[in-house]
Amino acid sequence: MNLLQALFFPPEQPGGVSSMIPYLQERFRSSRWDMDLFWLPKRIRGKGREEIVFETFDWTVYGESPVVQKYIQTYRDYIWWTKLRMNKQYDLIHAHHPIAGLAMKKIYPDIPLIQTLHSSYERELILNGVIEEGGVEHQFLVSIYRELEHASDRLMTVSRSFADYLAPYIDHPDQIGIIPNGFDEKRFKPVPHDNSIPQLVTVTRLVPAKGIDTLFKACAELKSRGHEYVLHIIGDGPSRAELELLAQELGIYNETIFYGYTLHPEEFMPFFDIFVLPSRAEAFGSVFAEAALSCLALVGTNVGGIPEQIEDGVNGLLVNPEDQLALADALEKVITDPGYRYELSRSAWDKAKSLYSLTRVANELKKIYLQYQPGTKG
Incomplete structure (x- = not known):
């Protein structure tokens, strides 16, 4: 089964995702599994020119915000880089950042997408004093969650607390899967x-x-x-x-x-x-x-x-x-x-x-991935 782990930050970036996924790749190294990693290099900025349209909301009503403009441009850059670099077919894509998931689904609409949400960008920006709670940037960023739910075959997160946080922003909160990060x-x-x-x-x-x-x-x-x-x-x-x-x-x-x-x-x-x-x-x-x-x-x-x-x-x-x-x-x-x-x-x-052992998490993910194996009914 050919798998793609779609990241945003490169694997050497500190943090939960990058401390897990490269080591997860080792656990899938066998004749049955083939797993690749993909991410947007830091040097790729301002390249994308793709027209962005979301299915569940109109992002342009928030478009005067520099924060929103930067987010949309980064999304365009991810699409540009993916089209430039990707030349392999996959049976399943597992994305670990909203931009990665949305970009992959736009380019590969027929490949099943699992989307894991690891953190709340809008909460971080609010607490760091970058945006205001309830402001246009906040409204835009929480609207992304419903768009991800629409684009994904399965929406997942890393804690019960974060699943509860997401509930008001999506249509089917009862269907969110929870698998905590694993560590080697x-x-x-x-x-x-x-x-x-x-x-x-x-x-x-x-x-x-x-x-x-x-x-x-x-x-x-x-x-x-x-x-x-x-x-x-x-x-x-x-x-x-x-x-x-x-x-x-x-x-x-x-x-x-x-x-x-x-x-x-x-x-x-x-x-x-x-x-x-x-x-x-x-x-x-x-x-x-x-x-x-x-x-x-x-x-x-x-x-x-x-x-x-x-x-x-x-x-x-x-x-x-x-x-x-x-x-x-x-x-x-x-x-x-x-x-x-x-x-x-x-x-x-x-x-x-x-x-939180990586072995346990890898086994849980394998069970989920196998549900999307070619020839398997969802």
């Missing part, structure tokens, strides 16, 4: 270590939606309580300079290490003690599963798909977003009690191995 167990190996000072780590893009400002304020509170720690920030983004200034203003700059972008953080994540990310929104939060597989204690927020991974007090700790004192209290618990920290990390590791 071989890449995440807990390493015995003994840090005399607790080592906190977060791996994230540095944007307001990730709540790193709240984390810094919580860390300042920890310092005022007399607790020692080191906070490692792995990732980059437009908020970095602002966050570095905030760390200085709060008096925690000496306890905070900014690494910038790192391609394979899983290689040294096991040497830390506590993973913390106080996101304001997450569809799934792949990095929590990665940290769990590295056997770290988890501290996160009660938003999106994070509570589906963390059961408070069992395999991690949950707090409300933007509650810096609650976050400081949670961190204090795991900093001051190594035994409790170990219990949480071990429980997180057990759950992640069971639910």
Whole structure:
């Protein structure tokens, strides 16, 4: 069976999709399966000239927005690049970004399309202060979900929480499939270590939606309580300079290490003690599963798909977003009690191995893919 995994970002891009799909390809390497990957290179911008028409709404009523114009041009570019580069026939296409799915269906209308939605672009833009909730950009982006439902043979997402989020924007929310991201167990190996000072780590893009400002304020509170720690920030983004200034203003700059972008953080994540990310929104939060597989204690927020991974007090700790004192209290618990920290990390590791292994996800996907095998009735 010939499969195509249609991505938007290249495989080396950090994030849940790129941390899964290239490794998923290895699990399908056999005489029965042939899987290719396709994505839009970053250098391809402003090439497409295709007329864009959607079946379920008129996008041109939002067309004066620069955000909408950029989205439509990127869609045109994806179509242009696909037509230029694709010369192979497939039995099934699995898309992992709305633009990828819509472009593939436009070019290959007769090939079955599975569309997985991994995150909410509009929520990220709202939380990062780029667009306004209820504004024309928001209206445009949520309208895309119904268009995807219309174009796809099966619509899927990565968490129950995100499926519930999508429900108001599509016609058949009861038909959304849910398969969480999977992670190659071989890449995440807990390493015995003994840090005399607790080592906190977060791996994230540095944007307001990730709540790193709240984390810094919580860390300042920890310092005022007399607790020692080191906070490692792995990732980059437009908020970095602002966050570095905030760390200085709060008096925690000496306890905070900014690494910038790192391609394979899983290689040294096991040497830390506590993973913390106080996101304001997450569809799934792949990095929590990665940290769990590295056997770290988890501290996160009660938003999106994070509570589906963390059961408070069992395999991690949950707090409300933007509650810096609650976050400081949670961190204090795991900093001051190594035994409790170990219990949480071990429980997180057990759950992640069971639910988020790439082997399990690959087997679930194979069952779905086989329903679209040529000669099989849908």
